Amino acid sequence: MTSMLKQNTLFTQTSRAMLFSLGVNHKSAPVGIRERIVFAPDRMDEALGGLQRATPVDEAAILSTCNRTEIYFRSEASHPDRKVLQWLGEYHRLKPDEIQPYLYRHTQDDAVRHLLRVACGLDSLVLGEPQILGQLKEAYQSAGNSGTLGRQLGRLFQHAFSVAKNVRTSTAIGSSPVSVAFAAVSLARQIWGDMRPLTAMMIGAGETIELAARHLHSHQVGHIIVANRTVERARPLADQFGAEIITLPAIPSRLPEADILISSTASPLPILGKGAVERALKARKRRPMFMVDIAVPRDIEPEVGSMENIYLYTVDDLEDVIQENLQSRREAARQAEEIIEAQVHSFMGWLRAQNAVGTIRAFRDKAHGVQIEVLDKALGMIEHGKTPEEALTFLAHTLTNKLLHDPCHRLNESARDGKLHLIEAAQTLFDLPGSDKPTDKFGS
Missing domain, CATH: 3.40.50.720 (NAD(P)-binding Rossmann-like Domain)
Structure with missing residues (x-):
């Protein structure tokens, strides 16, 4: 318990957008604490708006039940969890020190894993209970209505719903009564x-x-x-x-x-x-x-x-x-954990791919700009009496040269500077055979 509480007080610095989950549940906090930080459903819109205004959070959703209160959020700031904890205390008129000993906090793949386990009922008081999935959908709907659900958090919640459905249909996690x-x-x-x-x-x-x-x-x-x-x-x-x-x-x-x-x-x-x-x-x-x-x-x-x-x-x-059914659910839970682990990797792959979106868009925009420029010149040649064959030859030659000029120049610079990892990256990006060895035109 001591090590868990010590871990809860650690706040790591971030320098890029990250996903977080922060909260308490029936395992980490007594009911006397949980009941003091419950969010009323009819005030959820107000709470989400206040959270976004008071903290450096650009996406957020709040899950609040009798057994747990959890805030899922995305932020590019350093230590956003500290700000969120401070807001949580102020909202419920509590000092952060009153909450922090019972708090758990997850980032990135751990936050994703936690949400998937919650959605599948693996973190519930009653193993595999289905009610939590409906409560998560309500949290998702509230965040959507409040405008605090962005691309990444929205995709995460949808992924959690899909994984929970998969676990329900492919395991016996919810098929046996345990109350x-x-x-x-x-x-x-x-x-x-x-x-x-x-x-x-x-x-x-x-x-x-x-x-x-x-x-x-x-x-x-x-x-x-x-x-x-x-x-x-x-x-x-x-x-x-x-x-x-x-x-x-x-x-x-x-x-x-x-x-x-x-x-x-x-x-x-x-x-x-x-x-x-x-x-x-x-x-x-x-x-x-x-x-x-x-x-x-x-x-x-x-x-x-x-x-x-x-x-x-x-x-x-x-x-x-x-007891017989609980054992059946425990066996199903082990299968569910394997499914969840695979789905955490799947989502994190999608998340990492978002880092390339801006670069890909810029690359496409640049290529499109070159295309328009060269095409205008080729059409102008035809208007001035050049044959279509001459215009097409100019188009193909000029377009190729313009698209390849900057990459080839950077590759030459990389080779001179000994940055061979960029040469290898180019071979992967452009699907080229390994050809970075110097050519001896005089033979050996």
């Missing part, structure tokens, strides 16, 4: 298949129940009933998913409707007994019921699991599924 709620809903889908005709009863209104309801809603379950001790506590959860609210005493009368039941309360005693389930099964004409008891201590009497047409899973049953 209790996700595992519960995945098992329900295996048993029932189509969720649209089904009714799910959720007992409790805590975080796990909310996550399970979210997964059920995303799979288009037909109806959700939230049963809780108080209606007020269940209201925010029910409003999110258009669910119906009932109190705990109403559970036995509504239980026959439940094809899926997921329970997670803090009750010290079971909420659902064998007798109530037997009556519900009779009313359902023995149609199966899928039940998940996530609570500790248990909400559903263990004897219920031995009943015919009841599929009851406890948190321990799900933990076995999760």
